[in-house]
Amino acid sequence: MENRSKWSVKDVVTTVLLSLMLIVVQFVINMFGMVNNFVSMVLSVGITCLICAPIYFLLVRRVRKRFVSLVYMTLLGLVFLVMGNWYLLPYFMVVGVICEIILWKNGSYDNAKRITVAWTVYSALYIGVNVIPLWVFWDTFENFAASSGMNPEYVQSYISYYSNTGWLIFIFIFTTACGLIGSLIASKMMSRHFEKAGML
Amino acid sequence: MHTVHTHDFAILVKLWVVFCTMSCVFLAGDAHFTWTITIMSFFYIVVQCKWKDLLGFVLFYSLTSLLLILIRRYGFRMLIFSEFHVLVFWLMTSIFIVSWDLITSPPGSVSAFLSRIRAPAGVILGVLVIFRFFPTMKAEFRGLLESMHNRGLMSVRQILLHPVAIIEYILMPMLMRCLQMADQLSVSAISRGIEAPGVRSSYYATGMRLRDYACIATYIAFVSAFLIIGGFR
Numbered sequence: 001m002e003n004r005s006k007w008s009v010k011d012v013v014t015t016v017l018l019s020l021m022l023i024v025v026q027f028v029i030n031m032f033g034m035v036n037n038f039v040s041m042v043l044s045v046g047i048t049c050l051i052c053a054p055i056y057f058l059l060v061r062r063v064r065k066r067f068v069s070l071v072y073m074t075l076l077g078l079v080f081l082v083m084g085n086w087y088l089l090p091y092f093m094v095v096g097v098i099c100e101i102i103l104w105k106n107g108s109y110d111n112a113k114r115i116t117v118a119w120t121v122y123s124a125l126y127i128g129v130n131v132i133p134l135w136v137f138w139d140t141f142e143n144f145a146a147s148s149g150m151n152p153e154y155v156q157s158y159i160s161y162y163s164n165t166g167w168l169i170f171i172f173i174f175t176t177a178c179g180l181i182g183s184l185i186a187s188k189m190m191s192r193h194f195e196k197a198g199m200l
Numbered sequence: 201m202h203t204v205h206t207h208d209f210a211i212l213v214k215l216w217v218v219f220c221t222m223s224c225v226f227l228a229g230d231a232h233f234t235w236t237i238t239i240m241s242f243f244y245i246v247v248q249c250k251w252k253d254l255l256g257f258v259l260f261y262s263l264t265s266l267l268l269i270l271i272r273r274y275g276f277r278m279l280i281f282s283e284f285h286v287l288v289f290w291l292m293t294s295i296f297i298v299s300w301d302l303i304t305s306p307p308g309s310v311s312a313f314l315s316r317i318r319a320p321a322g323v324i325l326g327v328l329v330i331f332r333f334f335p336t337m338k339a340e341f342r343g344l345l346e347s348m349h350n351r352g353l354m355s356v357r358q359i360l361l362h363p364v365a366i367i368e369y370i371l372m373p374m375l376m377r378c379l380q381m382a383d384q385l386s387v388s389a390i391s392r393g394i395e396a397p398g399v400r401s402s403y404y405a406t407g408m409r410l411r412d413y414a415c416i417a418t419y420i421a422f423v424s425a426f427l428i429i430g431g432f433r
Contacts, residue, residue: 010386016329017378
């Protein structure tokens, strides 16, 4: 029943802090993933989902309130909005609603399997960050790429990876698998570190 | 600990400047023309007499400009940062400057402003946490790296041989610290009456002065000229 109660000050602070932590880690990984186009476009999304899984688990298990996933994903969407990718705000809000539906049942916040499903679904849908600009908003993206002086080689690699069905399937499977593995590791980390320390 | 600058603009002005700067950067017809808004942002910092911030951002902008020239003219390549990153940092320097000025404002004046416009307590709290996140985490991260360095965990050999362990050594203490900070911040917020009804006030909130109105008018004129001359994307 705990997840039906009102949000406290501590819940708001924890949600914002850990959501920002998630967003910062995602951006740092993406930045280091820019070593080359393959790592950046194929692997970095999966690596992000792998490393961020413990933070998401901690967020959900610590706050234990409905809409925590939605708040995090809305904040992520707002960051993309500020960076000019406005279309990712509604996208991440929809992803947040899907995660909320998965975690809606009472007791979900103690159920590692449900949180694993939520994060794995999020990971599978996270590739939308790269795919949506190409599929739905190509003109907007192309204009941005051209006006910001983006390297044409980079744009060409982007198209080759994200318009090839084989690569798309590989990226989808890799990212989803990373999200799943990250969730399994996160689940163990929660009991090994945070439960032992009495923080959950 | 915040230094109270008497030259600080009001929060409303700072928000307006952030909005105007973002509009210029994201709507500019020619992205390279954004150097003008960066210069404008330097003046904005100068007017507030924030010399330390000015020095840091001038160095940052000079470095990204130099890298951009080296990349474009001499084909310079780096291991981590791509040309795209350097360009994005160069383009967004003005946003970094005005955002940093906003987020380093005294929390009291931010909460007083939000309270005046009747923002819900949850929103006020969330915004304050966002504003304090980066300066606080920067200090925490620096402490963590020093601690790891003292234990010999930051050697290149260690990082290359045990990357997963290094991630865990960084991630776990940071998360633990985040939770402790959440507890401390929530206790602090409650003891300062965040849940109390009524409009909050602040010692730092000075209200709108003539210089604030002048800043708003200057930015309106600048953005209009920028978009009319430079064109829209």
